[in-house]
Amino acid sequence: MHASLEPRSDKRDLDLSELRSALGAKSLVLDPDLIASYRFDRSNAGTAGMPVAVVRARSTEEVSETLRFASRYLVPVVPRGAGTSLAGGSLAVDGCIVLSLECMDAITIDPQAGIAIAQPGALNVAIKDAAREYGLWYPPDPSSYEICSIGGNIATNAGGLCCVKYGVTTDYVLGMEVVLASGSVIRLGGSTVKDVAGYDLKRLFVGSEGTLGVVTEATLRLRPLPAQPVTLVAIFPDIASAGRAVSEITAHERPALLELMDQTTVRAVEARMHMGLDENCGALLLARSDAGEHRARSEIAVIESISQTAGASEVFVTDDPDTGEQLLAARRMAITAVEELGRVLIEDVGVPLPLIADLVQGIERIAGEHDTMIATVGHAGDGNFHPLVVFDPSDNAATARAEHAFGAIMDLALELGGTITGEHGVGTLKRPWLERQLGAGALEICRAVKHALDPLEILNPGKALPPETW
Ligand SMILES: Cc1cc2nc3c(=O)[nH]c(=O)nc-3n(C[C@H](O)[C@H](O)[C@H](O)COP(=O)(O)OP(=O)(O)OC[C@H]3O[C@@H](n4cnc5c(N)ncnc54)[C@H](O)[C@@H]3O)c2cc1C
Incomplete structure (x- = not known):
């Protein structure tokens, strides 16, 4: 009989002295302020439970002791690395032990x-x-x-x-x-x-x-180490033409990276970094080749030509490593920059490569239909995009529209034969859509695996799998 797969919310007076003597005071954190600092991750999910303790494990033995204790007393355990999850994967649940691995860094x-x-x-x-x-x-x-x-x-x-x-x-x-x-x-x-x-x-x-x-x-x-890279930036009048360019590029070349930012993202990054990015562009495509001198130049030349055919108004190529790194830094700053525009729900959908233009156009349509700002950035060469749904959390109507837009984007990805998450994981945020992607049969196998390895369901409850009944 499977248990609920949900966090246990019953608060109990857990006697932690046994754990303290197994671990030592250095690894067991009981200070309430410090404990509270381990509740959230970077997902912007408004809710997280309150842990009873944090273990900052220093060895495999300490991890093992913590899990033995948790199994004996049925305490949920939330494993935690650096807490940068964008899917709510490392959010604490009530009454849990947060098991932080940050000190084991050799x-x-x-x-x-x-x-x-x-x-x-x-x-x-x-x-x-x-x-x-x-x-x-x-x-x-x-x-x-x-x-x-x-x-x-x-x-x-x-x-x-x-x-x-x-x-x-x-x-x-x-x-x-x-x-x-x-x-x-x-x-x-x-x-x-x-x-x-x-x-x-x-x-x-x-x-x-x-x-x-x-x-x-x-x-x-x-x-x-790869060879010195050549980096290309192409400016497009709209995101659909950039999407078409990506599908065409991936059909011919395998660059070392192929990233896309829409106008909203470019403006947010420019406001933060003041790099002179073209704020009036419809979309910006960033490509890189590290194939080595001659091959890199010819790979970039193909990407340049495809971009121009797809409608790029401007293309810039550099083999200067510092300029290339600055352009990459701008891309890496995208999520953080857009977070300055409001609260952000971060999507992570993926579609087959030929359908990239359908996805990015569909996202634009969803933004209009839900009267919600969506900034799209992504690992375009993988067909993996992060539409960032921006809203004002103090406005209930805007929050509801943003949540509907968030769901509509996953529906669209599934309609296009894609995935609800390309890299961030299901966490807490995407569980309602998982069965639709996996199908009931595959989901049942996932539950059977979970049951076999964690029959008491102490490990990260309420994450990655939907409960059997909502
Ligand atoms: C600005 C920004 C940009 C990002 N860009 C990307 C990106 O390009 N690609 C991408 O994939 N992700 C990206 N992320 C998401 C995030 O950084 C990744 O998911 C990362 O792998 C999480 O690592 P973490 O150490 O922070 O894990 P945490 O957030 O601490 O945990 C993530 C999940 O892993 C589990 N976990 C952690 N450590 C262990 C362990 N030792 N054993 C078992 N389970 C464990 C947790 O329980 C949780 O479910 C981005 C995040 C931010 C904030």
Whole structure:
């Protein structure tokens, strides 16, 4: 019999002395102000529960002790990396222990094997920096790469800008140590490049949003550093022509990144960064090739020609690394810049590449129909977009319109054969749409997996899966 899959809201006087003696005072946080600082993530979801404690684990043993305690006393546990989830995945629930992995941040590079061994709290940027010292590179690069942890990246199967060419987090995870809900520790995979022994349980845990186990170590594949990039910016009169250009480009080339920002996003970024971006453009396309001198130039030339044919009014190309980085910084700033316009509901839909123009035009239509500002930015080369639904939370009617627009965008993505989430995860925000995407049969298998690995449903309750009855 499955339990509710919902957070347990009953408050009880939990005696934490047993946990304190197992962990030591350093790892167990009971200060109410500090505890409150672990309630929310970056999803702008207005609601979060109040934890009874925060464990800042310093070792796999401490993670294991925490989960043993939680299983014994049926305490919900919310695993947490850096709290940058945009889907409500790391929101606290009432009466939970927030299990923070931020202190477990060691990184070892083995250049001979071409791997990094990282604890879950290591920031994505720290792994990149450590690898660079050996001429190596960890590619997955969420826009938040300077502030998010590898544990969170694995738990969400994070994507990013260069994933169009280099793939997403799961493509780089060779092995993992995971602590199960019972507190027992398992190892999956290893450091071999190829390994097909048994079911691919690694891939089951990657993207499981802290609901199946807690990642306490990861073995990551590294690549040689890429060649010096050539970067292109194309200005379009409207987003539909930019969308058509993207579908055409992806049919011919595989650039190292292909990102799109609509006019609202460009204006928000310009207001924050004062870079001289064209605020009157309909859309801005950013492309990069790192294929090496001659090949990079010819790849960029094809992208330039396609952009012009699709209606680009201006194209700018640079091989200056600093200028290229500034343009990327502008793109990475998009969500933060739009957040200055109001409260933002962040979408993460994806569609098949030939249907990109249908998606971006449909989003424009939804904005008009719901009289709501929607700024669209995205990893266009992957067909993965982040329409940012902006509203004033003090205006109830505007809030309701924004929520309807948020749902309408997911409906549109599903109608186009796409996905409700390309990289941020289901979290708390997208659960109502999951069954429609997966189908009842696949959802039942997900529930059976959850039940097998976490029968007491203590791990991140209320996330990733809808309850059996709403
Ligand atoms: C400005 C901005 C830009 C962003 N851009 C991108 C982007 O381009 N691409 C992208 O994919 N995401 C992006 N994100 C979203 C976010 O950064 C990613 O989802 C990231 O992977 C979350 O990492 P975190 O360490 O903050 O995880 P958290 O928010 O702490 O947790 C996220 C989920 O992972 C679980 N979790 C965390 N650590 C562990 C662990 N060790 N074991 C098991 N479960 C765990 C949590 O329970 C939760 O469900 C962006 C966020 C922001 C704020």
